[in-house]
Amino acid sequence: MMHSKRPNDAVRIGPTDRQTAAIDRAVANRRMIGRQVEAAAADEGRAWYAIRTRVNCEKAVDKTMVDAGIGTWLPLRKVEGKVRRGRMLPASYQPVIWGLLFVHVAMNGEAWHGLMSIKHVLAVLGDDSGPKPVIEKEFNRFRSMVTLGVYGDKPAGWKPMVGEYAVIGAGAAFGQGAMVNGFKGRRRDRVLVTLFGGSMPFEVPLAILVKP
Known part of the structure; x- marks a missing residue:
């Protein structure tokens, strides 16, 4: 074999x-x-x-x-x-x-x-x-706010509608314009914010949105 x-x-x-x-x-x-x-x-x-x-x-x-x-x-x-x-x-x-x-x-x-x-x-x-x-000025302002711990809600007494423009009245994105993209829960809004050179979804408390 x-x-x-x-x-x-x-x-x-x-x-x-x-x-x-x-x-x-x-x-x-x-x-x-x-x-x-x-x-x-x-x-x-x-x-x-x-x-x-x-x-x-x-x-x-x-x-x-x-x-x-x-x-x-x-x-x-x-x-x-x-x-x-x-x-x-x-x-x-x-x-x-x-x-x-x-x-x-x-x-x-x-x-x-x-x-x-x-x-x-x-x-x-x-x-x-x-x-x-x-933008350097915007970046330095944001770093200062983080360093100092400047956060918190600011009662607004105004509830925007979906698609309406608002301004963030407190917190890290203070003064930024935002468009309300939807709601999440009773106290928070889901908004689209122009932030640091680009648009990104950013969830913020409803209480800090103020009318422009």
Whole structure:
């Protein structure tokens, strides 16, 4: 009885040409993303930009940016601990505006692609022409408000209708114009605010909306 001397095909078979090509593309893509993120971290021509992240992912995105050498500022405020189910929960730090993070980058096409490749990043705020740097005066005013902890509700005694324009009368976005996009619950409005160079959904208490 003759036995084949060929080794077991299952042992000798490696990646197919198609699989090898896919692996090569994935490696090249990772290298390209790395170069793009490095471009965002370049020193020359830096400015502050506002980026939108997934809610509750602000700190994760902030850490990824810092690890990549990109300057960031995540506005946080201290929230005192609460008693829940008989337990005292410790104080925590939460974003002043959920889904908002500032980055100090040299923005160009390559840098933009690098930022957008980072997990949980949704957009770089801007207009139809592209990302827009944050106006320095507006940015410094906002930083001062966060540093001083200037927040709180301001009773308005006026309830706008959906599609009506209003002005935010207190809190981090004080003085910003807003269009009411809908309601959430009894005390909060879901509004679309022009904020830091771009439009983004921003939930604010109904009590702080005032008539323009």
